[in-house]
Amino acid sequence: MKRQLQVWMFVLMLGLTASPIVAVAGVGNEQLLKKAKELMVSYRDSEALAMYEEVLQVAPDNYTALCNASFLNCRIGERVTDEGTKIAFYLKGKEYASRAYELKPEDAESNYVMAVSLGAMAMVSGPKQRLAGITQMKSFLDAAIANNKEHAGVWHLLGRWYFKMANLNFAEATAAKMFFGGVCGEATNEEAASALQTAIKYNPMNIQYYYDLATVYKELKSKEYCTETLKQAIALDVTTKDEMELARRCKIMLQEYSK
Structure with missing residues (x-):
């Protein structure tokens, strides 16, 4: 009887200690996610990615961490010059996106990062694979907008998609017709402008x-709208290295248009 009592006391102690441990871990994850988001917004991508991956080590199905880790791998990969390293980042981004999509296939964010990762991989693939990846992006973008019509990132990527598909070179257009039945009829520069x-x-x-x-x-040869958009861009308060580079490009484009 005494032995049984000792066993039940031990089981009870385990039950009492288990909940606080889980709670502390949960609180720790929330703090890491909050800090990682702050770093991500500030374009401190490597630090943010490390934090999201730290969360994923203890919570592999953390949806927020999966989505943001996917996006960051693609954003970091875009800046990398070594092609092998770039592809490694993109593949990791695709892996995280796929895991997020499995968890919430109808959510805007999982569809968005799927589209981002497909687009990233397309840019380092051969002509046929590139067109296949770009073509596949559209269904994910449509699903993302259906779930959240106010997702700025999705509209931006959709604008880029329209612009790319509306301006395929002859070889790309021929391949699109041969392998995918042609270019989507709604892919025009006007649609790109509207989405952006x-x-x-x-x-x-x-x-x-x-x-x-x-x-x-x-591209549309709309000088008035182009110059007005560039002036709006230059007026923005920019702080990061990437933003300042874009501001510099906007100033150069505006100077060229003002001649």
Whole structure:
């Protein structure tokens, strides 16, 4: 009887200590996620990614960490010059995106990072694979917008998608027709401009959106809209290295248009 009592006391102690340990871990994850988000917004991508991956070590199915780790791998990979390292980042981004999508296939964020990772991998693939990846992006972008019509990042990527598909070179257009039945009929520069305008509507502080919109207007030979967009971009308060580089490009484009 005494032995049984000791066993039950031990089991009870385990039960009493288990909950606080889980709670502390949960609180720790929330703090890491909050700090990682702050770093991500400040473009301190490597530090933010390390924190998200720290969360994933103890919580492999943390949806927020999976989505943001995917996005950061693609954003970091875009800056890397070594192609092998770039591809490694993109593959990791695709892996995280796929895991997030399995958890929440209808959510805007998982569809968004799937589209981002597909686009990233497309840029380092051969012509056929590149077109396949770009084509696959559209369904994820449509699903993301269906879930959240105010997701600025999705509208921005959709604008880029329209612009890319509307300006395929002859070889790409031929391949698209041969392998995928042609280019999507709605892929026009006007649709690209409209999507980018919507991205700016929901996030008017992102200079990348203005730069991309000005590029589309330049392709459309719309000098008035292009110069106005560039002036708006230059007026933004930029602080990070990436933002300042975009501001510099906007000033150069504006000077060229003002001649």
